[in-house]
Amino acid sequence: MIQSLIGLRTTPHGGRSLFAIQPIAEGTSIFTCEAPFAHVIYKDYRREVCAQCFAYAASTFRSIGDPRTWSIKSCRVTAETVWFCTDECKVTWESGVIGPLIADINALLGKAKIATRRNSARDGYDSILPNGPPAQITQDYIDKAWADVEELVSSRARLSSYCSMMNLEDMELEISRSVASAIVQRYVFDHRLASLATSSIIPTSDPWTEVLDLQSSELSNVSLRPYILAAHLRVYAFLCHSLPKHLRLYVPTARHILARDTGNAFGIWDGDHRDEMLGWGIWVSASYFNHSCCPNVKKTRVGRTMHFTTSRSVEIGEELCISYIDTSQAIAQRRQDLENSWFFKCGCQRCQSEEPNGASPH
Ligand SMILES: [Zn+2]
Ligand SMILES: [Zn+2]
Structure with missing residues (x-):
């Protein structure tokens, strides 16, 4: 400032x-x-958007009318493959801590999603909110639903059983990735891992406190779109189930992020023309x-x-x-x-x- x-x-x-x-x-x-403290690039754009600078291949190559995907990629064993616009972006990304950690987590989430999909023959099955929404959404109703999901995730056995039958939609996986990126940032900040890597951006104030300062739109959002609550609860259960132990501690972060996502996130667009939205970030x-x-x-x-x-x-x-x-x-x-x-x-x-x-x- x-x-x-x-x-x-x-x-x-x-x-x-x-x-x-x-x-x-x-x-x-x-x-x-x-x-961004949290961000996600949509699955369909991942080969086309530089993981470091979010440059969009199609806008860059529009005049040539040729390739739509970037050719430089990082293929770490544990991580999801990510693409870059230049070698410089690749070097910057690889020398940081946050980007590679997020790619590791995204690989985990991607695999978990495939597993849940394969098992979800019973389409639409969901016990997380078995009754439809009430005529008037109240904060009590939302709090009760969250208390129920807390109860569910407190038992690893019940959580596994729930997740094996869960039907996580593609957009919910995108939301999970966005929340996971915030969890990684919190983890890195708490452990000050960023100070080990010169090219990482080290926030001077605690970014998490700043996130909590953002206005929550939970009640307005669920009132306008009651189905979003079940989606958020599924994301929560999915993250509890899929994240490695050292990050699970931060999963309660998810509700706070989800409550602030709509109302504080900005689209990541392909340029000033806003033709295509490639993802979003906070x-x-x-x-x-x-x-x-x-x-x-x-x-x-x-x-x-x-x-x-x-x-x-x-x-x-x-x-x-x-x-x-x-x-x-x-x-x-x-x-x-x-x-x-x-x-x-x-x-x-x-x-x-x-x-x-x-x-x-x-
Ligand atoms: Zn780039
Ligand atoms: Zn106005």
Whole structure:
């Protein structure tokens, strides 16, 4: 954070937000977030997206119209194969701690998923939430479901039996990978393994505390999409079952990540055109920026790092906002996108001025 330019303050609505503490010229770099705390690249894109810098082969080769996959790969015995755009990216990734550890874990999860799939002849079988959701989702209902899954995983025998019949969907495996990447980061930070590798990014503050500071959208998310609760419980049971012992200690992390994933994650796109979403990630401190449909800050991903730059001149005391959505859309679509994924109704200046005439103010 550029301390002399911007400051974190509590807003009148109770949240936190970044404000300009000096006038800031257009095009000023005000903030960077080095790397995502949790991330996943979708299975279909893994050969096409550099594991180190997330460069997308199809955009790079678009002019040639030829290969869509990268040719440089890392094939460690215990790990999933990952692909790179350049030898430099490969060297950076291999000399770090976090990337290879995540690839090890992803190999484990991939194998476990194949096993569960093979055994799940009874499609749709699921005892994790045997009754459908109630008409009104409450926090008590969610807490009870989590208490039940805690009970289930406390017995290795019952957990194995449950997982052998589990029908984990592809998207749930992607979610599991994203959560596992966060668990690896926590493990590495706790053991300070990062200090052994010069090219790893060593966070100076405890990133986990920062994650817990993010707003939980658990109740809003489950209320809007009741099926997501069963999916999250399956992910939890799957991770408890599949992760190696030294990481299992951190599995309770999963509920906190899952509660903050929607509402704090940003898509990893193929470029500024946002044609294809390659995966998603949580850049923790990026969530300090509130949303506006007429933002004064632009976020740009360069490799793993998220950069925040003023898109116009900003006056002292002005709130610094990015856009969470595609702002070229009309107000109705913008509101729908924000309510679906970010759980709030936008009241920014632009939305106020575009509000259809005669609409009630609430
Ligand atoms: Zn790369
Ligand atoms: Zn708005």
